[in-house]
Amino acid sequence: MIDPHGDRAVYRQLADQLRADIASGEYGPGSLIPSEMTLMQRYGVARNTVRLAMTMLREEGLVVTHHGRGTYVRDALPIRRVASSRYRQALDAATTGAPLDWAEYRAESSFQEVPATDQVAGLLGIDTDTSVLERRILFLDGNLPQQLSMSYLPLDLVAGTPVADPRNEPWVGGTVAALASIGVTVTRVDELVRARMPRPEETRALSVAVGTPMLTITRTMFAGDRAVETAVDIVVPGDRAELEYRIDLAPVATTE
Structure with a gap:
């Protein structure tokens, strides 16, 4: 042989x-x-x-x-589907009380007030160094880390509200539902997906094997024209997730 x-x-x-x-x-x-x-x-x-x-x-x-x-x-790891419909499902769950599988996860959270970097400020449409709430959340399914999220919200929007309390994580319905609880309705979500190798701190936090690529999702949520949250980034081990996106194309109206 x-x-x-x-x-x-x-x-x-x-x-x-x-x-x-x-x-x-x-x-x-x-x-x-x-x-x-x-x-x-x-x-x-x-x-x-x-x-x-x-x-x-x-x-x-x-x-x-x-x-x-x-x-x-290596043990076979459960594959989690990350679908474009998850935000609508999350909002429906928050308003109706319907269960969500990922809402059963536990989270390790740390929040702090920080000045916005150039990247965060650009995504949120605010001035650099404006105060924002930084949220670092590690989601786990049992003892298996599933994703690491670093996200930012304008401090003037969430200061003093339940959204700024890390003890409320994981929030049933996620950020969409959290913002809805303080009267902010998310109307649009932009996502940019990339792949890269993990950084040392991500390797440790997510317990990934050497050579495992990461899927990274840079996300910005809008309420009308205002950006109300950005994640830089949501990091998911590439061997534990699959991305599913549905794109509906309405027929184009024609005129004679």
Whole structure:
């Protein structure tokens, strides 16, 4: 199975073999990968070859290594759908009391008043250094971190209201419902989605494997013409979410 004289590097051939074994279920989620010595003997390769192959698989997010315990196939993680309809569903839930699956999550929150950066000020349509409420919220499903959000609201809009109290997180219905509770109706949401590698603090907070890309959503909410909230950014591990957007195109009226 391993050709030391082949055109493909030996460690890549070994990684291919182990990847195929994981895909076939020979090594299922949570399974212990054989030790370095076992793989060396089984495939007739050097220790460094095994280590390079395992590095490839770790960078692909297929395995995780726990020092002193060995290397394991990553557990299958639940995939959360992030749909464009979530804001309407959130508002409906807040007004009708209907349950939302993500409303059962718990949140670790920290709020503080800060001066708006150039980026935040530009998104909110305010002057740089204007006071805003910064909200850092880590959402968890059980013990599994799902997303990290850094968002900002004009302080003159929310100061002294329940929206500014981190003890109210996670708010049933999210920010749309929170703002509705103080008489602010969100009428439009703009989102910009990107992909990038995680920053060190995101790797720690979200417990992601090496090589896992992040989906980032820069969001701005409007009440009429006024921007009332911006998130820079909502960060979601790419292996735990899928984005679903529905775009309705009304027929274009024609005139004769």
